[in-house]
Amino acid sequence: MDGTGILKGLAVTFKRMLDTYIDDFKRGKKRYYTEEGIRYRQSAEVKGIFTVQYPEEKLPVPEEFRFVPFLVYDEGPNGERKDRCTACGICTKVCPAQCIWIKRATNPKTGRPVPRSEEFYIDIDMCMNCGLCAEYCPFDSIKMDHDYELATYDRHKDNILNKERLLKPASYYAQIRPLNYAREEEAKRQAEEAKRKAAEARAKRMAARKKTATPPKKKDNES
């Protein structure tokens, strides 16, 4: 109890403080307000000041980052929107907060349901950002967003998102989650390929059967 412990401890803080200045001198202007600087300050070898000057600087979010779901639509060649959602309701069933409401569209003539949503709401005050809806959507139609700056002035008006506000183009999705997007597109392409091949094979089989099917008929006729 002679105070050496405290002094040694203070040496640690002193070194930390020096590190800050040394690093500032060494890296100069590159350290702040540049992408490289932000990346360095988030890496495992960072020394000195660690914080990011939000909102002037923002941390890059990783691809898997998730915040509030959105709906994906495909863009047609003439800019028309094609919803991916089929109103199957799986997202409403997995949602732990039960904050997704879907009204399935019906055919006005027959009254039968059609695979399309008429209304789609997400109450983002209740949403717990768990990402289960995106994980289990079989049509890659609902995805988690990267936009976390959601402050509004009126939560009653602004925080129930309707379809208009939920829908975002597939190109946006591809931009925020390039790897996932590429993987899903690849899977889709393969599925289509397999389907096409199966169809071809079936057509071939059918053709072959026709060929082989005709001679026995003749035989039948003969006998």
Added chain:
Amino acid sequence: MSEQVVATEQDLLLSRFPEVVKPDERKGYDGYIVDSKALLDFAKTLRDDLGYDYLSSVTGVDYLPEGKMEVVYHAYKTTGGAPLVFKVQVPREKPVVPSLVSIYPGADFQEREAWDLLGIKFEGHPNLKRILMWEGFHGHPLRKDWHEPYYEEEHKPYKSRWPEGKAFRAEDRNPFGKNVDYPAGFDPAKWTPDISDALIYEGLGRIEKPHDDLPTEQIIVNLGPQHPSTHGVFRMVVTLDGETIVDLEPVMGYLHRNHEKIGERNTWLMNMPFTDRLDYLSPMSNNFGYALAVEKLLGVKPPERAEYIRVIMAELTRIQNHIFAIGMFLNDMGAFFTPSLYAIEERELILDVFEAVAGSRMMVNYFRFGGVARDIPEDVMQKIHDLAFERLPRRIDELDRYLTNSEIVRARGEGVGVLTAEQAIAYSTAGPVLRASGVPYDVRRAEPYGIYDRFDFDVAVRYHGDVYDRYLIRMDEVRQSIRIIQQALKQIPEGPIMTGKPQYQHRVPPGESYGRVEGPKGELGFYVVSNGKGNPWRYHVRAPSFINLTALAEMAKGHKVADIVVILGSIDIVLGEVDR
């Protein structure tokens, strides 16, 4: 060999308690059903003759269709091994069970919880009153026939959401009070509680004069619920004699949301993101415990790679939790934020890993039954590698140099808040609190789960049981966790991360299961009962921070009021888990 031991144990118990103790023969259940008359003797036999000295968990279950209430006890030997489960069944109309507090003092808060939430009376309990709900609460919310305000349906998913989905907010349906259910003849404006604060104080304040020559009076001070050093909304009613603590009563429940009721409305999978919100500083461990409990029922086993990922994630969680705990503990000691910001820096880097892997820094929702949600990307693997082999060991050493030998830390910590090994076991404390008292009990070693039996690590143990040792043990454990991660990173194989196809509806066979992990705060257990439907029939959390608080009064007595903040900091509670 173990089979033989179990057999003899069973013989002994059944022969000593003929008629009143029976093996539980329901399908999917195990353990013993004990007649409530014989419970005290049975428990005494377990503790004194069989060595089950540690009562880990007390759970009430409401079997509404059978008209029964059941209390489930999990007892362990502190030398390790599987639990001995015993149950008491009482009729639902008049559920009265003898209290085990006299034998296992650690049952105190848990029995109060079962009384509070299920209305099971524990005869002989020294202080049987509500613990999580407020005193004037009507009914016992975990009973199956109790419905909450905004009640929609027994089980999720609710039918109103699809296909006729109609968007409305819950609060719009509540025109100020109409949705609140008061008992007949009750007027909240005129109500005064049965047990008022005055009574709490009176019960605590044994007004006697400790000094003959000084005309002093004991005073009662409320620390919290709004107090920066209680780590959340936690209140301690402290009886003081001058500056010395004479008695202390923890008051909790300010953050109560009835996690377990929500869990019983949820489907099995939906509970996974809810477990993140228990101990929100260590979500991965919570996920782990729940996944283990349900996987036991489902009978699935995660593939190799997933097992390794789970271990890496759980140990990273432990590191960031302990480092953060140390930092905030120094805050409690009066070091103004420098140590805690150093700690937060390391935690930040680990949270970056969680964010990149799981998608969220804290509410990770990463584990699935039979695996994990997604693989670790290559660049993140590199980052974990850098952290485990380079940065974290260096930083721990630095923290060590900075704090461990500081005279202030030692003067404030040594000899403060002492808990002996016997007390630590008796009060069912777990984790660092237990091990700092000289009991080398770690679930990872005592009853290895996952693949923890493959790693070479030491169970950290310290022997003084004081605040300083609780600080040291966290340092030790961080080092051990780094060791485990280093081994896991070397051994991790390539391969799938999920057994079977991902699915959102699970057919869980009927039965009970108890999954427990060594969380950063201690033994975290999930007791689940399935009746074969899509939702758990019972979902109970053995929350380590909650049960560790049972020993708080014992630790605090006789110390100065300034020490109480340090003692509480050394237990490391998270109110999300205490109050559930």
